[in-house]
Amino acid sequence: MARSRIVVPPSHLRNVAIIAHVDHGKTTLVDKMVYQSGLYRNEELDKLAGGQHGLIMDSNDLERERGITILAKNCAVAYTAADGETYRINLIDTPGHADFGGEVERVLNMASGTLLVVDAYEGPMPQTRFVLQKSLERGLKPIVVVNKVDRPDSRPHEVVSEVFDLLVDLDAPDDVLDFQVIFASARDGWATADLDNKNSNLIPLFESIIGHVPPPDKENRSGEPLQFQVTSLDYSEFVGRIAIGRVHAGVISKRQRVAVIDHLGEVTRKNVVQLLAFEGLERVEVDEVAAGDLCAVVGMEPIEIGDTIADADQPHAMSHTKVDEPTLHMMFRVNDGPFSGRDGKFLTSRQIGERLEKELRSNVALRVAPGPTQEQFRVSGRGMMHLGILIENMRREGFELCVGKPQVIYREIDGVKCEPIEQLVVDCPDDCQSAVMALLGDRRAEMVKMGHRSSTSGFIHMEFRIPARSLMGLRSRMLNATKGQAIMHHTLLGYEPMKGELPKRQLGVLISNESGSATAYSLDALYDRGIFFVRPGEDCYLGQIVGENCRAGDLVVNVVRGKQLTNVRASGKDDNAKVRPVREMSLEACLEYIEDDELVEITPKNIRMRKTMLNENDRKRESRKAAALEV
Numbered sequence: 001m002a003r004s005r006i007v008v009p010p011s012h013l014r015n016v017a018i019i020a021h022v023d024h025g026k027t028t029l030v031d032k033m034v035y036q037s038g039l040y041r042n043e044e045l046d047k048l049a050g051g052q053h054g055l056i057m058d059s060n061d062l063e064r065e066r067g068i069t070i071l072a073k074n075c076a077v078a079y080t081a082a083d084g085e086t087y088r089i090n091l092i093d094t095p096g097h098a099d100f101g102g103e104v105e106r107v108l109n110m111a112s113g114t115l116l117v118v119d120a121y122e123g124p125m126p127q128t129r130f131v132l133q134k135s136l137e138r139g140l141k142p143i144v145v146v147n148k149v150d151r152p153d154s155r156p157h158e159v160v161s162e163v164f165d166l167l168v169d170l171d172a173p174d175d176v177l178d179f180q181v182i183f184a185s186a187r188d189g190w191a192t193a194d195l196d197n198k199n200s201n202l203i204p205l206f207e208s209i210i211g212h213v214p215p216p217d218k219e220n221r222s223g224e225p226l227q228f229q230v231t232s233l234d235y236s237e238f239v240g241r242i243a244i245g246r247v248h249a250g251v252i253s254k255r256q257r258v259a260v261i262d263h264l265g266e267v268t269r270k271n272v273v274q275l276l277a278f279e280g281l282e283r284v285e286v287d288e289v290a291a292g293d294l295c296a297v298v299g300m301e302p303i304e305i306g307d308t309i310a311d312a313d314q315p316h317a318m319s320h321t322k323v324d325e326p327t328l329h330m331m332f333r334v335n336d337g338p339f340s341g342r343d344g345k346f347l348t349s350r351q352i353g354e355r356l357e358k359e360l361r362s363n364v365a366l367r368v369a370p371g372p373t374q375e376q377f378r379v380s381g382r383g384m385m386h387l388g389i390l391i392e393n394m395r396r397e398g399f400e401l402c403v404g405k406p407q408v409i410y411r412e413i414d415g416v417k418c419e420p421i422e423q424l425v426v427d428c429p430d431d432c433q434s435a436v437m438a439l440l441g442d443r444r445a446e447m448v449k450m451g452h453r454s455s456t457s458g459f460i461h462m463e464f465r466i467p468a469r470s471l472m473g474l475r476s477r478m479l480n481a482t483k484g485q486a487i488m489h490h491t492l493l494g495y496e497p498m499k500g501e502l503p504k505r506q507l508g509v510l511i512s513n514e515s516g517s518a519t520a521y522s523l524d525a526l527y528d529r530g531i532f533f534v535r536p537g538e539d540c541y542l543g544q545i546v547g548e549n550c551r552a553g554d555l556v557v558n559v560v561r562g563k564q565l566t567n568v569r570a571s572g573k574d575d576n577a578k579v580r581p582v583r584e585m586s587l588e589a590c591l592e593y594i595e596d597d598e599l600v601e602i603t604p605k606n607i608r609m610r611k612t613m614l615n616e617n618d619r620k621r622e623s624r625k626a627a628a629l630e631v
Contacts, residue, residue: 006078006279008088010222010292014213015090015246017108019135020117021125021489022096025147027069029117029186030093036189036202037077039280061396062389069095070389072107072232074244074294076278079206087210090278090294098127098491099383101134102365105323106231106305108138110246110294113213115205116142116163120154120183121453123162126423126491133170143180143208149195150185155453156195180212216246216292225311226250226258228297229318233305233362239274240301241361243309246294248318250311253288259315260300261308267315273299305364323364326380327420327468327492330387330591331404332356334375335601337610338515338541343603344400349375352401355394366390380409382492384472388588395602402599404612406591408469411495418495420468423448425489427461432482436462439481443470444499467499468492473592505595508554510547511611512540516560523579526557531583533609534559543614545598548583556616585609597622 018026035045062070074092081087092111094104108114114135118124124132135142144163146156160181167177182205184191191205192198232244252258254275259267276283276296289295297309306320334349341347346355356368356377367380381387384406391403411418424445428436437447445466452460471490478486510530520536532547540546540559549555585593590600590609597619601608613619 006086006088008078008086010290011215012085012087013090013215013292014087014209015092015110015112015216015292015294016115016209016213017092017094017104017111017113017135017140018115018117019094019104019108019131019142020096020147021119021122021127021131022068022098024096024117024119024122024125024128025186026096026117027093029115029145029147029184030075030091032186032189033089033091033202033205034075034077034281037079037280039077062392068097069093070097070100070103071095072103074107074110074278075281076294077280079210081210082207089206089209094131096127097385098130098489099381099386099389100365101127101130101382101491102323102363104131105134106321106364108135108140109229109321110231111135111138111140112216112292113209114140114142115145115209117145117147117186118159118163120146120149120156120159121151122427123155123159124166126425126489129166129170129423130491132166136167136170136172136176141176141179141212143182143212145182145184145191145205147184147186149183150188153453156183180208182208221249221291222251224249224291225314225316226252226256226309227311227316227318228252228295228309229321230303230305230307230309231321233303234296236298239298241303242276243297243300243303243307244294245297245309247289247291249291251288251290252295252297252309254286257312258300259310259312260303261310261315261317262304263306263320265317269312270300272297304361321364324382324492325409326365326367326382327409328383328387328406329367329378329380329409330406331371332377332379333371333373333402333404333599335400335402335603336375337402337544337601337608337614339539339601339603339606340400343605344395345398347400349377352394352399353377355397355399359390363390384588384591388591391602392587395604395607398604400601400603402601402610403591404599405594405596406472408467410498413495416497419498421493421496422466422468422471422490423493424464424466424471425462426464426478426486427459427488428482428486430458430460432485433460433462435481436478436486439474439477440464440466440470442503443467443474444502445470465493466490467502470502473505476589476592505593506552508549508552509545509598509609510549510559511554511556511616512542512544512546512559513556513616514558514560515541518546518559519562520579521563522559522561525561526559527578527580529555529557532559532580533583533585535582536579541610541614543611543616545609545611 020026072094076090079087092107146159149156182191183195190199191202193204227249228247230243230245234242256272261267275286277286308317365382369378371378445464449463518534518538518540530548530550534546546559597612599610599612
């Protein structure tokens with residue numbers, strides 16, 4: 001049965017964006033607010049929960065598998081405050097990973113205030129700085145929620161001081177420096193303004209939102225000509241694209257004649273077919289939505305993120321949201337390997353190009369340009385995970401493609417070639433400090449800060465400035481150097497002049513010289529040559545990277561050779577064969593591992609690494625040409 005919508009006056013609306021660093025508890029907090037809103041029975045919400053952390057708002061498969069928020073989402077809860085009045089709070093859940101910063105930037109336009117969630121132990125982290133800076137640029141005042149205060153190593157009061165220092169560093173105005181602080185445990189569903197008086201629910205947080213977040217329509221713009229900006233797009237097989245955003249001025253009504261203004265300023269007239277407002281986790285059909293509220297509009301296709309829906313007689317466009325430019329690019333190309341077409345349904349450059357065009361409609365931080373040939377596309381994004389999520393979605397949809405080594409995007413500033421510089425934060429055990437310093441020193445990192453957290457012993461906190469290209473392949477080396485105990489996060493700071501050459505991959509790779517199934521007999525014979533990426537019985541082809549050499553330089557090997565059946569060699573199973581444990585390589589690990597002359601082959605069922613030129617003679621000929629050019 002459709003849920004009826006609670007109607008409230010504009011002064012009783014609150015639009016709040018939840019912003020934070022990754023894994024500081026934003027989505028958990030939103031979930032608990034929905035649970036305690038009274039709109040649903042707990043049994044209804046329990047059926048919707050899932051994934052690593054049993055969350056409702058992390059709704060797509062990748063979010064639930066990885067335990068992170070990838071797409072910004074919004075819901076609405078009704079709350080009866082202490083003054084007896086009923087308020088509607090529109091909650092906007094945002095991603096916490098730096099690579100999805102474009103999602104945060106565009107949805108902040110819908111908010112009138114923010115909840116800045118900070119871990120009670122970790123304090124402000126790189127992404128905290130990024131999202132806080134973007135919210136301050138839009139004039140949004142934060143309510144600081146110090147989450148996870150029930151941790152045994154929490155240091156809530158110090159974290160509040162660190163947030164204050166961060167705001168000062170970001171040149172926040174005086175009224176923002178006098179921020180409201182709420183201490184909470186999102187997992188247990190309670191919040192309080194005073195740690196000495198703990199609570200059993202989130203009422204103090206709701207009351208803080210009502211009291212400190214301004215209503216979105218302070219100037220009462222309902223009487224002005226309509227202005228609605230699209231910040232998100234949804235899609236339905238029945239009605240096409242659905243535009244989601246905030247009504248900034250005027251009133252939008254069902255069947256109203258409106259003007260759609262695109263980024264080029266071109267105006268087209270359309271009719272509003274359906275108008276959907278948010279109630280809880282659902283969309284409810286309504287007749288009109290006034291200034292300050294959020295809604296979804298059907299019937300505007302074609303429409304893009306950033307477009308303005310305006311009054312048909314007085315069309316005035318809103319300024320487009322400026323989104324930071326990408327810092328990384330890689331080449332997407334058709335899969336031309338021997339196993340092409342085995343797993344996937346979409347193989348051609350036309351199909352890949354159409355899929356990338358579709359992604360551009362909703363992924364505002366992505367850029368796509370033609371490659372050197374018709375079969376290649378230059379795809380640019382915010383980081384390795386940003387592009388990795390796109391590739392993972394494509395392979396799950398049935399696409400086959402090959403991608404090249406990620407490259408950072410350089411800029412020329414005042415005639416000087418500059419590269420992106422990132423802030424890197426590393427927490428590691430004291431006895432691993434030297435290994436971390438040595439690893440980062442080779443990668444042109446500069447230490448900015450080092451010290452111990454007051455509430456813990458044995459771990460050291462370090463902050464660095466490091467070139468973005470130095471981060472490729474760093475995570476796996478960092479985990480190896482610290483025995484898996486290091487925690488690292490990074491975010492973009494800006495562009496600076498080039499820092500010089502960086503060390504390349506120290507070890508070569510093992511390349512298959514035959515096509516067929518890998519055998520335990522051949523892998524046993526190659527036991528001392530290195531670590532393998534393939535198992536016995538796995539199909540391999542000529543030019544595929546099947547392992548890592550134990551020395552520098554590439555080595556061509558035969559992993560498909562079988563035992564010769566003679567009177568001396570029995571055909572029975574060889575129980576004495578020694579095969580090294582396979583190194584499992586995720587998609588992101590493969591992208592970080594490859595060099596310029598290598599590709600990652602992605603299909604719905606397999607992820608392989610290969611040489612760009614599969615034939616050994618072609619590779620030798622190309623290397624001789626390159627050597628001749630250098631001379």
